[in-house]
Amino acid sequence: MQKKKFVTAFRGTLIYAVIGGLWILFSDKAVEALFDDSTMINLMQTYKGWFYVLVTAVLLFILLRRAVEDTEKLLTLDPVTQLPRHYQFTRLLDKQLSNLPGNKVLILIYLDINRFSQLNQEFGHQAGDRVLQKITSQLWEYFHDNSLMGRLGSDQFGLAVTIDNDRDIIDNLPELVFRQLHKASETLQIPFKLSMGVAIAPTDGSQSKSLLSAASVALHNAKIHGEEQYSFFSRELSEIAQLRQNLINELKKSELFQHFHIVYQPQLSISTRKVVGVEVLLRWIHPELDFIPPDQFIPVAEDIGLMPDITRWVITNAKKELSDSELIPSWVDRVSINISAKELNIEEQVKNLHDIFQEYHSFAKICQLEITETTAIYDISTSQKFIKSLKKLGLRFSIDDFGTGFTSLSNLKNLPVDELKVDRSFIDKIETEHNSQIIVKSIVDLAKNFGINSVAEGVENENQLNFLKQCGCKEAQGYYFAKPMGVDDLEKYLKGKLG
Incomplete structure (x- = not known):
């Protein structure tokens, strides 16, 4: 605003200076009107061009000095708070x-x-x-x-x-x-x-x-x-920051996607023990650093804006692998893919998802997008609108790691999701902690009351499975059934399980 006012004033003053100078330069009447003495009139008519140059130079000097002062002020002081920049x-x-x-x-x-x-x-x-x-x-x-x-x-x-x-x-x-x-x-x-x-x-x-x-x-x-x-x-934070910067540097390398791999973990019905779907999981096997866990690199990828490219890569390659092996639609009825909740609050990234699934419209009908709950859904109305638009393509939605993040009951009520996933941290402790049992049962009851599906993550033994069955949990996944595996091993597992 200050800059605009200055430019307007500068232009106005300059225009008046030019008009006034031209009037003096070309109008003898102006000279005669300004001066009575004939000697002065002759002098002015002889040197009026130089006089105009002098006047203009003085005006320009004043204006430029003011411009420098205003520019310095704009560079050093914030116009809203008047604080130093x-x-x-x-x-x-x-x-x-x-x-x-x-x-x-x-x-x-x-x-x-x-x-x-x-x-x-x-x-x-x-x-x-x-x-x-x-x-x-x-x-x-x-x-x-x-x-x-x-x-x-x-x-x-x-x-x-x-x-x-x-x-x-x-x-x-x-x-x-x-x-x-x-x-x-x-x-x-x-x-x-x-x-x-x-x-x-x-x-x-x-x-x-x-x-x-x-x-x-x-x-x-x-x-x-x-x-x-x-x-x-603290010095420890400094070391963490350096590791984070190293991770950023690795994520920005052009050969990044060559070191990404996809694995699949089966999801089973607790009552029938039949496979009802698979979850797609991303793995980064670095040639020097070896395995880098997703919970280390995904938050960093979100911060530097790399998630849309990673999401597209995961969807494209999962679809290709499952199609090439003819596991869809014959053997797999549902494919769950993780996305960040941040991707549902940015229109450009939602359009990215929309374009992908419009291209893979048949794949969209068996896909379920899992929103990681530990990333807060900041703008609930925007997320609601975008989820509804994506559901028109046939997509389903699940809230992952439920109970560990920021999704309030009011948010859950307003989000058109189809499933809640109980976080593995609660499943780990249901045999030893009464509070974990209460939390798991509450989440399962919540899903039941909302009329949506419930899935337990990280099931590792029969006791955990029996407790989930008593609670009324619908589905489960974990090492008790199968570890995450490549597409070839998944094909063998499914054909052995269902064949």
Whole structure:
């Protein structure tokens, strides 16, 4: 907005300068009107061109100087919050660090507003600006002494506070920040939540670059554990961050898909012991790092936007393998494929799924997409709309790892899903923990009351299976029946089981 106003003013002033100069340059009457003395008139008529150049140069100098000042302001100050931007914040932070007294520490808190883009969509960008301004005023009002604050990104802030080197004060500081932000949220009546990463100078870094990097690593760790969480930087987190970066580098390599493999785990009816479907599982066998578990690389692939390509690869290759071996439709009635719930909140990624299954329309009719529950479904109305559009192609939907994530009963009521899968962590403990038995029975009853299917994961013995049968669970999968296997072994298993 400021830039637009400046450009308009610049153009207007320049136009007036040109018009005025041309009037003086070409109008003798203008010269005679401005000056009475004949000597001055002759002088002006002789040198009026140079006079115009001089006037224009002065005007341009004034305008350019103003442009430089406005540009510097735009580069250093955020127009919404009037806080220093990232570049200016790092300069000021370095100055504070260089003047840090020996008996003090500087606490850098890296704040991130969770789901800020969705807040903007739901309440409007003006409401989003009010949130940014309220966070700024609330924190600055409380921490203005010996503190520095900056806006580091569209939804991120930096807060640097110099305090005594007292562990109790340091440990309580993030909670104090949360309390101030809760007040801001209550005042605005716009719900927002934040995650925070905390780094301490000089222990975690003595310069702005290293300290911001440490706080960023801590922030990422906090976000892994959910909303309204904070994390202090540690050397262990630094090692984890390095491993994550190595994983990102490997995922970005062009030969990635050459090292992917698909395995299949049969799913059986508990009452009849007959195979009712298979779950498609992705395996990454790295030539140097060997087997990399999906729970390590899938979250990273989600973060760097690689999941649409991976999902397409899995669907395409599963369809090809099962078709080439003639297991579908003769031997397999249902094929379950895992996708991230995030893919149901981004229109482009839903279109990607829609295009794939429109191409494989017959395969879509036996496919079931499993939404990993540990990835929160943020925008329930959007997910509901996209699930309904995909179900028109014949697809079914299941919520995987149910009971471990964020799907509330209200979300479940509004999502047109066909199945709940009981997470293996509950099945592991049903023989020894009464609470796990209660949870498993509750999930099975919930599925029954909603009129949808229930499947137990990770069944490893007859006792677990008998308990599930007593609960009324419909289906199960696990090592008790069969381990995940390649398509050739699956063909032998199915033909041996059903033949």
